[in-house]
Amino acid sequence: xxxxxxxxxxxxxxxSKPMAQDSIPGQKDYLNEFQKQVVIPSGxxxxxxxxxxxxxxxxxxxxxxxxxxxxxxxxxxxxxxxENEKQILGFTYMDKKFSNSKMxxxxxxxxxxxxxxxxxxxxxxxxxxxLWIEQxxxxxxxxxxxxxxxxxxxKCYRAATNDYCWVIVGFDGAIxxxxxxxxxxxxxxxxxxxxxxxxxxxxxxxxxxxxxEQEVLKTLLETTFLNGALNDLNTEQxxxxxxxxxxxxxxxxxxxxxxxxxxxxxxxxEYKNDAKKVKxxxxxxxxxxxxxxxxxxxxxxxxxxxxxxxxxxxxxxSLLKFENGWQAVAKVSNExxxxxxxx
Numbered sequence: 001x002x003x004x005x006x007x008x009x010x011x012x013x014x015x016s017k018p019m020a021q022d023s024i025p026g027q028k029d030y031l032n033e034f035q036k037q038v039v040i041p042s043g044x045x046x047x048x049x050x051x052x053x054x055x056x057x058x059x060x061x062x063x064x065x066x067x068x069x070x071x072x073x074x075x076x077x078x079x080x081x082x083e084n085e086k087q088i089l090g091f092t093y094m095d096k097k098f099s100n101s102k103m104x105x106x107x108x109x110x111x112x113x114x115x116x117x118x119x120x121x122x123x124x125x126x127x128x129x130x131l132w133i134e135q136x137x138x139x140x141x142x143x144x145x146x147x148x149x150x151x152x153x154x155k156c157y158r159a160a161t162n163d164y165c166w167v168i169v170g171f172d173g174a175i176x177x178x179x180x181x182x183x184x185x186x187x188x189x190x191x192x193x194x195x196x197x198x199x200x201x202x203x204x205x206x207x208x209x210x211x212x213e214q215e216v217l218k219t220l221l222e223t224t225f226l227n228g229a230l231n232d233l234n235t236e237q238x239x240x241x242x243x244x245x246x247x248x249x250x251x252x253x254x255x256x257x258x259x260x261x262x263x264x265x266x267x268x269x270e271y272k273n274d275a276k277k278v279k280x281x282x283x284x285x286x287x288x289x290x291x292x293x294x295x296x297x298x299x300x301x302x303x304x305x306x307x308x309x310x311x312x313x314x315x316x317x318s319l320l321k322f323e324n325g326w327q328a329v330a331k332v333s334n335e336x337x338x339x340x341x342x343x
Contacts, residue, residue, distance in 0.1 A: 030060050033086045044077045058083040061196050073141045073199045080196050090179035092197040096142035098149040100171045106133040109152035113167035128156035151176040214292040230283045233272040235265050243327040282342050297321035312340040
């Protein structure tokens with residue numbers, strides 16, 4: 001039976017705060033597998049878990065935070081574990097206590113790192129060749145102030161798989177960070193393997209992801225709404241962009257009316273088949289996007305609609321991302337002129 005690895009010199013108890021309800025099937029099995037090897041520090045409580053891809057392999061990324069810390073770039077304890085083999089790919093312990101400027105010696109850090117690796121995965125430890133041992137710094141935000149987290153980094157290369165592994169040891173002998181199976185592009189001088197344990201990388205990736213999703217939503221609404229229910233009157237496209245339970249929500253005194261998707265499509269079809277209505281140009285509108293706000297699998301889009309330069313409608317469309325992609329689930333409007341679409 002493997003000896004339990006401690007990430008601090010003294011024994012650390014697992015947080016007593018209950019975990020949130022499982023958001024990923026079997027996530028507790030992965031947590032239990034991790035805790036057989038590494039103890040989660042006290043004061044850190046479950047914050048999130050999500051599936052990620054690391055070198056084209058599925059993995060689970062767990063994040064624990066202190067109660068007062070709800071944002072990225074703050075104090076956190078995170079780990080990543082492969083989905084198929086339940087192999088611990090890495091963990092990091094970003095705590096302001098490691099901003100202590102006092103460092104242990106390289107010889108002591110080497111001894112601690114090698115002991116840690118043998119206990120975690122002796123077969124891995126046997127294949128590693130140490131390249132260098134130097135101080136390594138990371139920056140976090142703790143109590144609204146910048147803090148530099150420091151430790152001695154023990155970096156190794158594994159020739160058999162052409163990848164890297166490292167252990168960062170804190171001033172008190174605690175393991176600050178462990179990462180394995182790291183692929184590197186020596187020609188470009190940059191890391192290939194995703195940096196899920198590094199908040200600065202995650203934040204930048206999220207920005208790119210949000211920008212990409214915004215473009216997807218813009219195209220979706222141009223096709224299914226702005227040139228579906230309006231302009232081109234392409235009602236076949238409406239069904240592609242709107243959830244079957246979609247409704248336009250309308251305030252009627254103290255009541256809330258729902259104009260459901262089938263009724264809305266029928267209205268557009270009747271307009272499309274009426275030459276007089278089509279000639280009126282009531283649904284020929286210019287548009288602009290004022291806002292495309294994406295948070296995870298939820299989004300809201302604000303559009304401004306104009307007819308011959310006159311501002312006629314402001315629309316707010318709520319969307320959710322389903323397994324088959326984004327779909328609009330509700331729309332509310334402010335009409336700047338009375339009954340602009342002659343409905």
